Amino acid sequence: MPGRCALVTDSTAMLPPEVAAQRGIVVVPLQVAIGAEVHDEGSPEATPERVAQALREFLPVSTSRPAPAAMLAVYESLAARGVEEVLSLHLSAEMSGTYESAQLAARQAPLPVTTVDSRQVGAATGYAALAAADVLDAGGSVAEAADAARRRAQASTSVFYVDTLEYLRRGGRIGAASALFGGALAVKPLLSIEAGRVTTLEKVRTASRALGRLADLAVAAAGDQQVDLCVAHLASPDRAGSLRDELADRLAGQLSGRAVWFGEVGAVLGAHVGPGMVAVCVAPLVDKPASC
Template identity: 65%
Template sequence: MPVALVADSTAQLSVATAADRGITVVPLNVVVDQEVHEEGVDGASPEFVAQALTEHRAVSTSRPVPAVFEELYARLAAEGADEIVSVHISGEMSGTLESAQVAARTAPVPVHVVDTRQVGPATGYAVLSAADVRDAGGSGEEMARAARARAEGASSLFYVDTLEYLRRGGRIGAAAALLGSALSVKPLLTISDGKVATAERVRTSSKALARLADLAVEAAGDAPVDVVVAHLANPERAQGLADVLTERLVDGLEGREVMLSEISAVLGAHVGPGMVSVCVAPRA
């Protein structure tokens, strides 16, 4: 294992994918009524978070502390890693990156910490691109470079029923939340320079989903792409969007499926039930 590859749970990599590709996943935490739950199949799930939010329970999230990464990096080095590439959610959105950076300073082997400046599947595709380079014999530096390039080229777009959850978590300004409520608009959001930004505003949820598809097609252009549609407690609308994109992006998909999944529980805590997102990631 000359180069070990680490990701965090917000990258939405399945247990099977992580195992098959040799990726170690560090869980973030969901805190419900002051009780801490690790994100994962045996901990905080998207369904768990959606129910807690619907019941108006106190829901927040927390990052893994530096000691978690310190122990992991030391273990991977002891298992034979000469280098480590650690790929994470935007540092503007989570302190996870900072924890990894702190741990990297005292790690027994070089650690390349990558700020994808993305969230969710866009981070996941960055991790998988790093794995592709490693499997082809590339170095840690080359893996990190590939991860950054894939993340930079990706587009993350999402629809939320309300900006209130983002406001509560400090991920978007309170003024934007008030504006959306006052005008009864349905905001379409994106990730720009590592932060949540407004893409467009539309008047109804049906128009929002149709416009989300348009924006995804524009982002794809003529390039070969990977596409993921994710949701929190909104499977029917997510499936509808996936079906539309399957038809409209048939050339760029080149026979690949539009992947459909639930969003990470940690990310779901900040966007709320009803969210539908699409990630378009051009292939190298």
């Protein structure tokens, strides 16, 4: 019999399938269109490798949110299994309509659904989901779990490097003027997520300097806190692997034996950042409420 409360997130949260299964987190996929084909993120037809190849070949690649009906079907299936309440946590509403779909579906759901906008993307949303799962597993309420998720998402730092701003421009995540400026100067932009949006953090001249700055920014974000750490990439395993190894060494005290998550971003995020992207997420641990 499932627990009284269930936790739902979306595929951009980058939760490894085995982690989601172990923690009982339901993952709703976004969709990726490559040419005329539309597939769920995470399916064999919508892999990061295929998206990277399509972008290199200038094939049209786009993404879309889960429809409200798809979200409602998830909530209805949980109710049918005996779940009494749902916490539905998703990527920034400034970046996707997924959160809106969750809100619309929640109004028609046969059980109470609390929706949370993480104001983050990628692993930061995933770590927020795990903070919520910790609270629920310890007997906390959905309200307490939602608060833990918000606090961890707000405390997290997401910074990333892209080879070009063109893919973000195509997806409407940055303005055309910013993309043109970056391309004209041949700079390597460092970006971050601020208030739920992609913002330019710094501009450097070479990829090696960009990766060095990513490492320094991650160390600064961690400070002396205990953290979880994710290093992700799209079609850039060597660069990302070197960064992972450096950060695992420099932040050994803050990790206290916890493994660094490492791998390619999902197809949806990959479609917007393009091949060569390297990202770091630093997520400080948060305290559980006293009632847990």
